[in-house]
Amino acid sequence: TQLKGRRNYLCLLRWQTMRRQPSLTADEARLLVKTLFWLQRTQIGDVAELNVTADEDSVWQRLSAQDEACLTSACPFVRDGRCFLVRARKRAEAAHIVVVNHALLLSDVRSGGNLLPPADYLVIDEAHHLEAEATRQFGFDAAEGDLERFLGAAHTPGPRGRDGGLAGGLRAFTGAAGGGKLAGTANSMGEAAARARERVSWLFGLLADFVREHGPAESDYDRTLLLTRAMRVQPAWSKVETMWEETSASLGDVVAWLEAVPAALGEVDLSGERGRALEAEALSAEATDLALRGRRLQEGIGGILLKDDPDVIAWLTISRRDGGVQLQSAPLRVATLLRDSIFERKTSVVLTSATLSTEGNFEYVKERLGLEAPREMLLGSPFDYAKSTLVLVPREMPEPSSNTYQQAIQEAVIQLCLASQGRALVLFTSYGALRATYYGVRGALADEGILVLGHGIDGSPKQLIERLRENERTVVLGTASFWEGVDVVGEALCLLIIARLPFSVPTDSIFEARSALFDDPFNQYAVPQAVLRFKQGFGRLIRRKTDRGVMVALDRRVLSKRYGQAFLNSLPACRVQEIARRDMPDAVRSWLDRA
Numbered sequence: 229t230q231l232k233g234r235r236n237y238l239c240l241l242r243w244q245t246m247r248r249q250p251s252l253t254a255d256e257a258r259l260l261v262k263t264l265f266w267l268q269r270t271q272i273g274d275v276a277e278l279n280v281t282a283d284e285d286s287v288w289q290r291l292s293a294q295d296e297a298c299l300t301s302a303c304p305f306v307r308d309g310r311c312f313l314v315r316a317r318k319r320a321e322a323a324h325i326v327v328v329n330h331a332l333l334l335s336d337v338r339s340g341g342n343l344l345p346p347a348d349y350l351v352i353d354e355a356h357h358l359e360a361e362a363t364r365q366f367g368f369d370a371a372e373g374d375l376e377r378f379l380g381a382a383h384t385p386g387p388r389g390r391d392g393g394l395a396g397g398l399r400a401f402t403g404a405a406g407g408g409k410l411a412g413t414a415n416s417m418g419e420a421a422a423r424a425r426e427r428v429s430w431l432f433g434l435l436a437d438f439v440r441e442h443g444p445a446e447s448d449y450d451r452t453l454l455l456t457r458a459m460r461v462q463p464a465w466s467k468v469e470t471m472w473e474e475t476s477a478s479l480g481d482v483v484a485w486l487e488a489v490p491a492a493l494g495e496v497d498l499s500g501e502r503g504r505a506l507e508a509e510a511l512s513a514e515a516t517d518l519a520l521r522g523r524r525l526q527e528g529i530g531g532i533l534l535k536d537d538p539d540v541i542a543w544l545t546i547s548r549r550d551g552g553v554q555l556q557s558a559p560l561r562v563a564t565l566l567r568d569s570i571f572e573r574k575t576s577v578v579l580t581s582a583t584l585s586t587e588g589n590f591e592y593v594k595e596r597l598g599l600e601a602p603r604e605m606l607l608g609s610p611f612d613y614a615k616s617t618l619v620l621v622p623r624e625m626p627e628p629s630s631n632t633y634q635q636a637i638q639e640a641v642i643q644l645c646l647a648s649q650g651r652a653l654v655l656f657t658s659y660g661a662l663r664a665t666y667y668g669v670r671g672a673l674a675d676e677g678i679l680v681l682g683h684g685i686d687g688s689p690k691q692l693i694e695r696l697r698e699n700e701r702t703v704v705l706g707t708a709s710f711w712e713g714v715d716v717v718g719e720a721l722c723l724l725i726i727a728r729l730p731f732s733v734p735t736d737s738i739f740e741a742r743s744a745l746f747d748d749p750f751n752q753y754a755v756p757q758a759v760l761r762f763k764q765g766f767g768r769l770i771r772r773k774t775d776r777g778v779m780v781a782l783d784r785r786v787l788s789k790r791y792g793q794a795f796l797n798s799l800p801a802c803r804v805q806e807i808a809r810r811d812m813p814d815a816v817r818s819w820l821d822r823a
């Protein structure tokens with residue numbers, strides 16, 4: 229059976245409560261109608277069966293199972309066995325094999341093993357993601373919007389005392405027998421939330437000023453600032469710490485009133501009113517969930533702003549898109565965490581992936597994951613790359629740091645995609661380079677009847693890949709998620725262009741902190757990491773035995789730098805050709821025309 233994280237499953241108690249609200253937003257009404265029909269046929273209550281739009285996603289978050297506390301509450305749907313999350317957990321307990329994603333596996337580890345049934349044997353597929361997912365799961369992040377949503381869920385001020393959020397819900401019970409305490413609780417919660425909002429705004433203003441003063445200049449990337457000891461002794465940082473102490477105290481007041489809600493609701497006499505009793509139970513569960521969320525925000529943000537832990541990476545980020553500030557932390561090393569919580573606790577763990585090795589060995593991944601003397605098996609590919617795949621590396625490309633590099637990329641993409649008549653995927657390492665290329669090539673290719681689609685410009689990755697499958701005379705420009713997970717078989721994808729070697733951004737805080745652990749960080753850490761990413765990108769081209777294609781690496785460092793050979797050595801045995809730029813289109817046409 230397959231088991232997912234709790235937020236994938238509909239909470240029937242929350243759904244019933246939202247249905248009874250006297251007024252609904254358009255998104256709430258639309259999603260309630262969808263779920264009303266869906267509930268007539270679903271057996272598992274998994275959101276994957278629903279078409280939830282981006283606008284409706286925030287509504288789904290309020291309808292999904294929120295916390296482990298709901299499983300031990302007096303929820304009638306838990307008691308009578310209709311709760312989708314409880315049923316999913318019971319299926320998992322009865323199964324011989326349980327399929328989960330990396331996030332749920334590591335959430336179970338973080339929770340002390342409360343989410344998954346015990347197992348002695350573990351197979352981790354796509355294991356090259358394990359370090360990154362462990363970094364996320366054992367880390368913390370929060371933005372101003374997270375605090376605003378928490379406070380809004382507790383109390384949203386409305387006209388003429390018609391407050392929203394949990395406080396507004398409590399007011400519906402103030403007239404019932406025993407509901408006298410609820411009015412005071414709702415009022416106090418609203419006052420505490422108002423004070424906290426003001427301090428949150430001041431805090432994040434100070435954080436933004438600090439990053440602008442001490443962080444990198446604006447660029448195509450988010451602006452990040454690693455919170456080193458040198459940063460924490462800056463005069464402006466003491467103002468941040470003082471403001472956080474005031475903000476934390478205000479958040480603590482909100483949490484304290486949330487924690488008082490279940491007891492106050494327990495005094496309300498709703499005997500004989502089943503519908504209202506269900507609403508009261510939902511409000512009680514929501515208050516418990518919100519209080520836990522508030523405590524986590526307090527602890528996580530306090531840990532970043534007040535603690536200088538040598539085993540934790542902490543940093544601030546200003547988003548390139550909206551200028552918002554995010555606080556983030558992650559463990560400096562995950563190897564010990566994985567070894568102690570997974571590898572040493574199982575009878576057997578198998579880690580498998582098409583991209584675990586670099587230059588024919590597993591040394592890099594063993595070091596990153598803390599694997600001591602594992603049994604190893606490196607298998608060949610089922611594809612005949614020597615016959616199916618041509619790799620071209622142009623000799624005269626300018627270095628990526630050159631002012632002429634972007635123009636050269638655009639010219640090469642136009643000529644290569646004309647030679648392949650579309651049927652192409654171009655991979656970038658930054659949105660800035662992708663956007664510049666998109667606007668630089670789409671006119672020339674459109675004149676020849678070739679459609680150019682850009683990631684983040686013309687739709688989601690799923691939509692762009694579907695359009696490539698439907699219309700072969702298409703070129704998709706992608707970054708981030710396009711480097712893996714893209715599966716286009718047949719002639720719809722015959723040309724793969726890698727614009728630049730996928731090195732991590734040097735100013736990335738996790739990369740910067742972990743680099744300091746190596747004697748030779750570039751060759752021991754940066755190069756192997758980029759090689760694995762390069763192999764993932766290469767893997768988009770050949771998806772079945774009858775596929776045929778050309779990969780072009782437009783980064784001359786593959787030839788000009790000593791480390792470049794590591795990228796080519798990590799590819800399967802295929803034909804690699806150094807070639808003049810002007811000869812590349814003919815080479816592409818010739819290779820693809822071969823039967």
